[in-house]
Amino acid sequence: MxxxxxxxxxxxxxxxxxxxxxxxxxxxxxxxxxxxxxxxxxxxxxxxxxxxxxxxxxxxxxxxxxxxxxxxxxxxxxxxxxxxxxxxxxxxxxxxxxxxxxxxxxxxxxxxxxxxxxxxxxxxxxGAFAVNAFQWADQIKAGDVVYGAHAGSHMAPIHEADMGAVAARALLADDLVGKTPELTGPESLTFADQVRIIGEVIGRPLRYEEVPPEVAREKMIGGFMTPEIADSLLRVFEGTVGRPQPISPEVERITGRPARTFAQWVADHAPAFS
The missing domain is CATH 3.40.50.720 (NAD(P)-binding Rossmann-like Domain)
Structure with a gap:
């Protein structure tokens, strides 16, 4: 069991x-x-x-x-x-x-x-969950511009199904005992890239417009996020501007198939943005 x-x-x-x-x-x-x-x-x-x-x-x-x-x-x-x-x-x-x-x-x-x-x-x-893109859903439903901090911040968003597949393998087999596999998606994308890809998948031209970090911070802590977590995330975002993220091979090594792309993730969740 x-x-x-x-x-x-x-x-x-x-x-x-x-x-x-x-x-x-x-x-x-x-x-x-x-x-x-x-x-x-x-x-x-x-x-x-x-x-x-x-x-x-x-x-x-x-x-x-x-x-x-x-x-x-x-x-x-x-x-x-x-x-x-x-x-x-x-x-x-x-x-x-x-x-x-x-x-x-x-x-x-x-x-x-x-x-x-x-x-x-x-x-x-x-690393970064692809589902974090849900934070833009309301803005995308309301218009063609997403506002946020650090448009050039790079992430390698991973599909939740790939995380589930790796976790299931760790539960069922012995080869991952005592291991700490680091997982990413198959590509490093800026926030602007991610918004553009969402638009391409749902058939609308979308763009990401950068706002000052302090403006983004106020929106972040207006929900469930603590100021400490918001500040930490904004520092991470700033630190990855113009710096493509390393891509981990672990999803493919462990599951035997390539990690799903961000475009695949959007296609799987397209109704959330329409």
């Missing part, structure tokens, strides 16, 4: 699908099991109940357990879980303690908690 936290989320849903397709026994944790839709044979359960009985492996989504990892990991050991696969972040820097950015620090703290259990572990470390 493999337990998947955050099973209806962007990544967790793909982990569930990959495991189910492989014939694994899956228990998918979600806040609302009655409303969730999973592949046939997948057991749905409430996250808050921590139903880990009979589980041998656990997919741990960082966003689900920021405040409760210790309790969950303790229950996992008691239930006989042998392996934990953590969805972490490439913001975690090797050989850096403490981490020098708040995003890396949050994820490294979770990784360390997992390692202290003595269980087998794999920390999947994706």
């Amino acid at each position: 493999i337990v998947v936290t955050g099973a209806t989320g962007n990544v967790g849903a793909h982990v569930v699908k990959e495991l189910a397709d492989a014939g694994a026994e899956v228990r998918a944790l979600t806040r609302d099991p009655e409303a969730a839709r999973f592949p046939d044979g997948v057991e749905a359960a409430r996250t808050e109940d921590l139903p880990l009985e009979g589980a041998t492996a656990l997919f741990l989504h960082a966003a689900v357990v920021w405040q409760g990892a210790d309790k969950l990991l303790e229950r996992a050991k008691e239930a006989g879980v042998r392996r934990v696969v953590t969805l972490s972040s490439s913001s975690v820097l090797e050989d850096t303690d403490p981490q020098d950015n708040p995003i890396g620090a949050l994820h490294r703290d979770l990784e360390a908690q997992v390692e202290r259990t003595g269980l087998e572990w794999t920390h999947v470390r994706p």
Whole structure:
């Protein structure tokens, strides 16, 4: 039995699908099991109940357990879980303690908690999520211009399905135990590139217009983001202006197929921008 936290989320849903397709026994944790839709044979359960009985492996989504990892990991050991696969972040820097950015620090703290259990572990470390482009959806629906900071900032956005495929492999096979695969998409794109590609896929000419960082910051912290995280992200964006990002080969090495392009991601989510 493999337990998947955050099973209806962007990544967790793909982990569930990959495991189910492989014939694994899956228990998918979600806040609302009655409303969730999973592949046939997948057991749905409430996250808050921590139903880990009979589980041998656990997919741990960082966003689900920021405040409760210790309790969950303790229950996992008691239930006989042998392996934990953590969805972490490439913001975690090797050989850096403490981490020098708040995003890396949050994820490294979770990784360390997992390692202290003595269980087998794999920390999947994706870079920029392609789903971050959803932040522009409302602007794109309203017009042909996206406003934001640092138009020339480079990212290598990764499709959530590729993260799910790597995580599922780590849960099912032994070759990634003790590893920290860093994942990227197959191409380095500026924010302006990404907006242009969205336009090409949905059939509208779109452009990205740069605004001062302080203006972008106010919009970022107007939602769920803390000022510390917003400032950290803006520093990252500024630091990658004009600097194409290294492309990791790990998705293809681990899954046996190339990482999906950003254009493929847009095509998979086109209704969100229309």
